[in-house]
Amino acid sequence: DAGITQSPRHKVTETGTPVTLRCHQTENHRYMYWYRQDPGHGLRLIHYSYGVKDTDKGEVSDGYSVSRSKTEDFLLTLESATSSQTSVYFCAISETGRTGPNEKLFFGSGTQLSVL
Amino acid sequence: ILNVEQSPQSLHVQEGDSTNFTCSFPSSNFYALHWYRWETAKSPEALFVMTLNGDEKKKGRISATLNTKEGYSYLYIKGSQPEDSATYLCALRSYNTDKLIFGTGTRLQVFP
Numbered sequence: 001d002a003g004i005t006q007s008p009r010h011k012v013t014e015t016g017t018p019v020t021l022r023c024h025q026t027e028n029h030r031y032m033y034w035y036r037q038d039p040g041h042g043l044r045l046i047h048y049s050y051g052v053k054d055t056d057k058g059e060v061s062d063g064y065s066v067s068r069s070k071t072e073d074f075l076l077t078l079e080s081a082t083s084s085q086t087s088v089y090f091c092a093i094s095e096t097g098r099t100g101p102n103e104k105l106f107f108g109s110g111t112q113l114s115v116l
Numbered sequence: 117i118l119n120v121e122q123s124p125q126s127l128h129v130q131e132g133d134s135t136n137f138t139c140s141f142p143s144s145n146f147y148a149l150h151w152y153r154w155e156t157a158k159s160p161e162a163l164f165v166m167t168l169n170g171d172e173k174k175k176g177r178i179s180a181t182l183n184t185k186e187g188y189s190y191l192y193i194k195g196s197q198p199e200d201s202a203t204y205l206c207a208l209r210s211y212n213t214d215k216l217i218f219g220t221g222t223r224l225q226v227f228p
Contacts, residue, residue, distance in 0.1 A: 031214060042122075042205055042220040043160070050214055058215060090159065102148065104162035105216060 003027055006091050006108040014116055019078040021111050023091030025071075031094040032074040033105065034058075034066065036087040043090065049074050081115040088112050120208045122219035129196050129226055136192045137222040139206030143187035150207040150216065151180055151191055160205060163191075196226040 003026030013019050023032060033048040035058075045058030047066040055066050063085060067075045078085055089111045094103040121140045129135050141149065148167045154160040164173040169184040177194045193200055203221040210217075 033216070035218075040220060043207075043218040045215055045217065048214060056214075059217065095162075102165050102167065104150065104165055105152075105160075106162075107159035109159055 004108040021076045023074045029093045033092040035090045120219040126223040139189045141208045145210040147211040148209040152205040154203040
């Protein structure tokens with residue numbers, strides 16, 4: 001199994017505070033993704049990265065920023081958390097670290113974020 | 117934004133029933149169609165990846181077909197078991213992009 005660790009596993013925060021979620025991989029893979037999961041919406045792509053310092057927006061990037069200063073770490077930041085960002089956040093990496101149509105995703109265990 | 121649709125939204129079947137659900141997607145710029153299985157309190161896990169029109173994949177009692185010309189894929193489960201209870205997600209990769217866009221999923225519950 002791919003080595004993906006998300007931290008924290010659970011987080012409760014207040015509206016307006018900054019929050020950073022961390023995704024750490026031990027596979028040295030180039031491609032990393034952040035998704036959020038909400039009832040009725042499935043998984044929606046927030047941002048993804050195709051290398052150190054190389055990132056791009058997904059479907060629901062407003063209110064989120066990301067950084068990738070090292071291959072192994074992909075950080076997701078909510079600059080000023082809102083209640084609509086209460087969700088489960090999943091990090092994923094591609095199966096072999098490359099891109100291509102057959103590249104499956106391996107997911108981390110998720111971070112449950114509650115914004116009160 | 118790509119629109120990947122799945123139906124039905126949820127499905128309740130008895131143990132032993134066979135079932136199927138649908139994933140619809142825009143056929144232009146098609147590159148690959150993925151199916152994932154997602155059990156409650158776990159992470160999604162890949163089932164199949166299909167790239168060619170007419171592709172059929174099978175894993176045990178689960179199989180999938182692909183029609184890229186009309187933009188749909190079917191997932192079949194033969195003789196459903198309670199352990200098949202999960203949300204089944206399809207995801208589309210379009211040509212010339214690194215993004216995998218997911219549908220909203222079909223939640224399957226199999227009752228003993």
